[in-house]
Amino acid sequence: KAGVTQTPRYLIKTRGQQVTLSCSPISGHRSVSWYQQTPGQGLQFLFEYFSETQRNKGNFPGRFSGRQFSNSRSEMNVSTLELGDSALYLCASALGGTETQYFGPGTRLLVL
Amino acid sequence: GQQLNQSPQSMFIQEGEDVSMNCTSSSIFNTWLWYKQDPGEGPVLLIALYKAGELTSNGRLTAQFGITRKDSFLNISASIPSDVGIYFCAGHMNNNAGNMLTFGGGTRLMVKP
Numbered sequence: 001k002a003g004v005t006q007t008p009r010y011l012i013k014t015r016g017q018q019v020t021l022s023c024s025p026i027s028g029h030r031s032v033s034w035y036q037q038t039p040g041q042g043l044q045f046l047f048e049y050f051s052e053t054q055r056n057k058g059n060f061p062g063r064f065s066g067r068q069f070s071n072s073r074s075e076m077n078v079s080t081l082e083l084g085d086s087a088l089y090l091c092a093s094a095l096g097g098t099e100t101q102y103f104g105p106g107t108r109l110l111v112l
Numbered sequence: 113g114q115q116l117n118q119s120p121q122s123m124f125i126q127e128g129e130d131v132s133m134n135c136t137s138s139s140i141f142n143t144w145l146w147y148k149q150d151p152g153e154g155p156v157l158l159i160a161l162y163k164a165g166e167l168t169s170n171g172r173l174t175a176q177f178g179i180t181r182k183d184s185f186l187n188i189s190a191s192i193p194s195d196v197g198i199y200f201c202a203g204h205m206n207n208n209a210g211n212m213l214t215f216g217g218g219t220r221l222m223v224k225p
Contacts, residue, residue: 004154031211043155043200043215056212090154094211099143099204101211103154 002027004093004104012110018079021107025072025093031055032074033101034066037088046089049074050096078109086111115139118201118216125191126224133199133219134185141203144177144184145213149198158199159186191223 005024013019025032033056034046045058049068066076072093078085088108092101118135125131135144143162147155159170161177161184168175174187184201198220202213 006154033211033213035213042217043202043213045212045214048211050211058212092154092213099211099213100145100157100160101213102157103147105152105154108152 004091004102006091006104006107010108013081014112015081017081020075020077021089023074023091026102029093030072030096031094032068033092034076035090037090081111083111115214116216118219120219122220124222129191131188131191135201135216136183140181141205143204145202146175146186147200155200193223193225196221196223
């Protein structure tokens with residue numbers, strides 16, 4: 001069974017731009033969560049989608065948003081990028097009723 | 113921010129030695145997970161613990177879910193060079209708000225051949 005895939009793997013943007021990251025979960029998984037990883041703050045939860053609905057949200061500004069499609073694929077969008085948004089963005093999928101999450105390889109975003 | 117205290121922050125050991133790391137929390141968790149992350153990659157699930165007191169092994173790895181539900185430890189026996197990486201604990205709270213993991217700060221393991 002294929003694992004979680006994320007595209008793109010690397011991205012360079014400038015301040016003020018917006019970015020969209022994509023995540024395809026493991027086949028059959030309906031829950032997709034997004035995390036931000038930085039050296040200073042570690043791994044922090046952004047939000048979770050289940051059956052196309054946002055089920056949980058972390059403590060991030062409204063510039064961070066996401067959505068999930070009927071095939072469980074998910075996208076996250078960051079608008080008006082700031083330098084501090086430079087991070088590894090990780091997507092994790094789960095069956096939906098379980099807490100066991102499986103991570104993708106991440107998208108490394110660099111904001112200049 | 114993080115709610116889990118993970119220690120030690122880093123370890124530099126000799127190949128063949130055993131390793132122990134732990135996580136503590138001020139909150140109760142219903143599930144504890146241990147992940148390993150290699151540079152430039154996403155965390156890979158090592159062990160999942162679902163019940164207080166549970167002791168689970170995966171090869172040379174053993175993890176336990178603390179009785180108080182506020183702590184967990186991970187042991188690696190007879191370490192080898194490929195054990196190098198960052199190990200993270202993560203806890204899940206069953207608050208009917210879906211899947212949200214809280215992570216520890218990580219333990220960076222370095223193994224000297």
